[in-house]
Amino acid sequence: MDLDLSEDQKMLRKTARDFLANECTKQFVREMEQDERGYSPDLWLKMAELGWLGLPFPESHGGGGGRFLDLVVLLEEMGRACLPSPYLPSVVLSGLTILEAGNDSQKQQFLPAISGGDIFTFALTESDGSYDAASIQTKSTLHKEEYTISGTKLFVPYAHLARHILYLARTKKGSSEEEGLSLFIMDATGPGISSIVLNTIASDKQCEVMFDKAKVARENILGEPGRGWQTVEKTLQWAAVAKCAEMVGAAQQVLEMSVAYAKERVQFDRPIGSFQAIQHHCANMLIDVDGMRYLTYEVAWLLSSGLPAVKEVAMAKAWVGEAIGRVVRLGHQIHGGVGYTIDHDLQLYYRRGKAAQALFGDASFHREVIASQLGL
Missing domain, CATH: 1.10.540.10 (Acyl-CoA dehydrogenase/oxidase, N-terminal domain)
Structure with a gap:
């Protein structure tokens, strides 16, 4: 291979x-x-x-x-x-x-x-912040050729600047939670839409978006009405792997920063990288970084090839999300006190890693997916 x-x-x-x-x-x-x-x-x-x-x-x-x-x-x-x-x-x-x-x-x-x-964005999660169909409670009602949407979406990235918003809402009652959901694309600057930027650990401009009788034309439904969840499932797969890729890049940089610091920082008249404990920290970081990369690129190849990858996406997001935490924590230990200061770059990766762990499903969420794929 x-x-x-x-x-x-x-x-x-x-x-x-x-x-x-x-x-x-x-x-x-x-x-x-x-x-x-x-x-x-x-x-x-x-x-x-x-x-x-x-x-x-x-x-x-x-x-x-x-x-x-x-x-x-x-x-x-x-x-x-x-x-x-x-x-x-x-x-x-x-x-x-x-x-x-x-x-x-x-x-x-x-x-x-x-x-x-x-700039476009996607409004999916609601009050419980979950990534399953049952969490979508916002309803959209059809009047002649227009849908009226009222409700609130949370953690919508860059909604305060977006020209268009993709929006998932329940348009009819289905036989399951996944049925009856429709995906719309709407003008984010139109009447009835407002947003506020939330304070987040990563300062990444996640927004709360309020829809108050906002109108969207019937022709602006993406895909088949009532079957929007099938599309969203694919979107969440791409998004989870994309976030994994960002975490791989972040972890690689933290590893390189930590190894460089271990070579330069002198304590007891020798570089701290000569101490076995620091060496093992760096080794464990590399093991995690390479594992993160191979899982991410394997599932990226599967998705690029149009192959089923539900289990593999969940495996990657669960592992990578936890591994970025381990890598950054070890980086903090190698750097010591200076690594915990706001003036040091390491905190930028720590905060973004914490946010990335939760976005598009945390490790617990994806372990449930893996268990389901195993028939459990």
Whole structure:
């Protein structure tokens, strides 16, 4: 089995790493945490010019014709750099969903817009923050050719800046919790829609979005009415693996920072990396980082190939989510007191890792999925 990247993927990785090293310094990351927008429009435009925003879309719809595996390579570098941007909600959550479920007209209208820099987001979770169909209680009622939506969605990334929102609501009662859910795409700037930015550990611009009798045309349903959950399940798979890729990049950077520090920090007249305890910490970090990477890239390949991967997605998200915690905690121990200060870069990875563990299902959620796939 050849686990190496293709030449194009290696070039993409190098280009992304070099670009982000110059454009996304840790000082920039800190500035964006304090910025009300949470991202730089200038940097976003440069990413569009590089073709990143349309990477996984067909060339016929203004994209780069890449595969999901190519997207994972790019996302790993974004995680390594702590890039603050609406890339995941726009390209992964929204773009791939439109590509999967949209009709030709919707694809032609929205995919080039995403590639060009329009910000899209996805409103899914509600008051319990769960990622299952039973948690969706918001209802949408049809009046002639328009649906009326009222309700609240939580943890909607970059909703305060989005041009369009993908929204899941219950349009009819089905024989199961999964039936009767419909997926809409709506103008985020229209009447009846408001949002507030939530305070989160990662300062990642998650929003609460309120819908008060917001109107959406019947023609703006994505996919078949009442069968939106089948599409959302695929979206959640892509999103979970995308978040795993970011965590892999973050863990790799924490490992490199810690090894470099262990070589430079002198205590008792010798580098601390010469002590067995520190060596074992670094070894355990590497074991976790490589395990994270192989699980993530295996499932990315499965999804890119159109193969079933429900169990593998759950395995990756459960393992990677816990492993990022172990890696960063060991990094903190190697750095000692300085690693716990707000001025040190390590805390940026710790906070983002904690948020990533919960997004798109935590380890407990995905272990239940694995058990179900085992017939238990």
